[in-house]
Amino acid sequence: MTPQIHPATDIGLVSLKIKNLERSITFYTEVIGLKVLKQEGRQAEMTADGVKPLLILREIEDALVLPERSGAGLYHFAILVPDRASLGLAVRNLIRHNVPVGQGDHIVSEALYLSDPDNNGIEIYADRPRETWKRDSRGHYVMGTDPVDVEGLLAASEHLQWTGLPAGTVIGHVHFHVSDLKDAEQFYVNLLGFDITAFYGSMALFISAGGYHHHIGLNTWAGVGVPPVPENAAGIDYFTLRLPDQKELDAVVSRLTESGYSLTAHDGALLVKDPFNIGIKLEITSNV
Template identity: 65%
Template structure:
């Protein structure tokens, strides 16, 4: 039987390597709208609800900034806001800071794209109701990239006050450049247990748990066979997969061991590296308090 993750699996916080903590904290609080939860030394934890870490920033001395689309690794991480009004308020705040923004209506969602001071890609998006998502004749979720109704988002948020990202904001998905799409699929689908939801030829695929449009995007837009982002470059340290129970964690851990991969335990969580040298942090729901 094929490996399939429990349908209630979701994503937790992400950790980024950055070059200047004060600069990045200022960007993520003032521009993105997160709040400081705690800071210890060169590590800051940011939150939307004041309780749970959404983003961890680690300042590493001597980091370089990797040129875009030259390596496997982070393409963007995606912050999911609860509704269109919240996304409209995000647009208003980005405009007030004169931030260049890309955008795309993906049918299942409306999304904004930008980069942080270290060129880490960010998406901020709002989902459309799941019962409006359409599937094609192969059963794959239909997604595209059309212009966003920016005027509509501004209208729905008119008169509301920006107070940062609201409670209920979560990490919706992560998206990676990879050097080999099938190798990445083997890791994320055959070993971890995510399921394919859509693919675009041999260039990109989207995978998820529980029928979500995607928790992870994988693409070879940087080129087939590109090297991994080096650890001395800014980028993603890890992202978190939140499993519903210890039993599910054991099942996933057994698949990881059976695949000959190393599963490391530290700080109350388990870590395994994907083919792009990004660590996947595995926790259970009750322990997802960071």
């Protein structure tokens, strides 16, 4: 029987490897709207509410900055804002900074896409109400890539003041390039226990816990069989998978170890690498 991860499981913070910490801090504060929570040496924790870190920026010496789609690794991490007005304010700030932005209306959400100075992909998005999400005959969510109603977002944020990303902003999901979609499904669905919520053709898979549209996206758009990006390249360091209690954490750890995966202690939590060398930090939500 395929295991099922607890429905309260979600994504916590994301840690990125970057080339120049001061450059990245400037970008993430001025363009994205995060604040510095703590800075020590070559690392900074970034926050929206001034309390909880959402993003860690870790400068690595002589980091390679690779073109997009260079291998298995980060496609984008996704910052979820509380409402359309907040997304509209983000649009206004991106326009103010003259930043190139992609966009997509995914039916379940409205999203903006951009890259940081190290070509790390970023999505900033707002969900539509969950009761409006529709499923197809297979039980998968109906999602699309229509143009975003940018004028509507600007109207929703008219007369409001940009003060950065608001409290209530979280990391909504992460999306990765992988070398093999079946291997990704085996690890994330059959082993960790996420539910499949959608396919995008034969080259992308979306999975979640608890009926969300997706907590993790997986695709082979960088090419089938591509190797992981090098360790000394800018990109994903790890993302945090938050489980509700010790029992649920132990269940996931047991499945991983029984399948031959090694876990190491990392800042009071456990770190495992997926088949594509992407780090996953496992922790309990109540300990965060």
